[in-house]
Structure formats: C-alpha cells, structure tokens
Amino acid sequence: GTFTVRLLQTSTFQNTSFVDTEGLGLLEDIELGSLDKHTWTIRLYQPWVRPALPRSDWDTIQDMIKIYLQKFNHRINDRAIQTDVPYPFVVQCIAGCEIFPNRTPRAFAYVGYNGQDFLSLNVGNATWLFSQDTNLSRYIQADLQNDSTFSELVEVLFNDTCVDDMEMLLHYGKAALERQ
Numbered sequence: 001g002t003f004t005v006r007l008l009q010t011s012t013f014q015n016t017s018f019v020d021t022e023g024l025g026l027l028e029d030i031e032l033g034s035l036d037k038h039t040w041t042i043r044l045y046q047p048w049v050r051p052a053l054p055r056s057d058w059d060t061i062q063d064m065i066k067i068y069l070q071k072f073n074h075r076i077n078d079r080a081i082q083t084d085v086p087y088p089f090v091v092q093c094i095a096g097c098e099i100f101p102n103r104t105p106r107a108f109a110y111v112g113y114n115g116q117d118f119l120s121l122n123v124g125n126a127t128w129l130f131s132q133d134t135n136l137s138r139y140i141q142a143d144l145q146n147d148s149t150f151s152e153l154v155e156v157l158f159n160d161t162c163v164d165d166m167e168m169l170l171h172y173g174k175a176a177l178e179r180q
Contacts, residue, residue, distance in 0.1 A: 003170055005098075008025075009035075013077065016077055019073045040065060046173065048173055082139070090112075094110050099167075109154070121154065126154065
C-alpha cells in the first residue's frame, strides 16, 4: 500500500520573545515520537524507531531540528514585526513524504497561519505557493524563495532523507503497521 510519514509542528508566538513549539512524528497513525518543547530534543514512543537509523543520523536529525526551529522562530518573529502582525498568533507546519506501492515517493510541506491554509511547497520545482494573497504571505513566500540555503536543505530533506528514512522505518515498523 501507500505509506506516509508526517511531521507536525505547532508554534504559538505569544510575543516577540516567547514561542511555544510542539512537534509530533507519525508513520500512518502510529506516533513515532514528539519534540520536548523545553529542550527541543526528540522523545521516541516506539521501541523499533531508534534502531531504524544509525545513531549518527539521529544526532544529525536532532541538530537539524534545533537549527531549523531557531531560524524558524527568528524569521517568523522578524517578519511579524516588519508587517505589524498582532501577537499572539499560531503557525502550523506539516511536512513529510509518502511512498506509493510502485515505490515512487512524493514529498509535501504545508504551512498554516491561525488555523488557515497559508503556504505550500511545490517540491518538484522547490517553489512556495501562497494559499491566501496577503502582505504577510507574499512577504514570507518571497523570503523563503530567496533563501537558497533553506531551499537546498528542504530539497535534500524531502527528496533523499525522507524517502531513505521512510524505507528503514517501514522495515523496522512492519509488525506495528500490520497490526493497524
């Protein structure tokens, strides 16, 4: 069948200096782990998840999450101040990949703002599309589009890492998936 890995992020920007972030990783409906909101470290829920990847991969993922969240919070706060967005507000992200029965992968990323669709990533050509045409969505879209380092990171994560890691999770989580 088709299998999907999803990473969910909810960040509540209370004011310019406090952001509360929650994260959850899913393989289909199986909760793989979550993000400790105080330390930004990963807590795994399934015993088969850690052995699915080498320790160095987990260390890299952990470091990438911390760097991503730091940059994400800084970027969103900067743009919120520059475009006079009122606090508090909530940003939600969902990203991941699915693998179809013929082994073809498809990656995806969506961003929500205060419960509304906001931006989506066209992974094929690495362009961000806005769901609602506002000053803020245009601003963030242009900002993401012009950040070549971020675009390259996203491309590698979605086109290589997500699919490779998914293969390992499917292998190690086979029994749990079959019980669903």
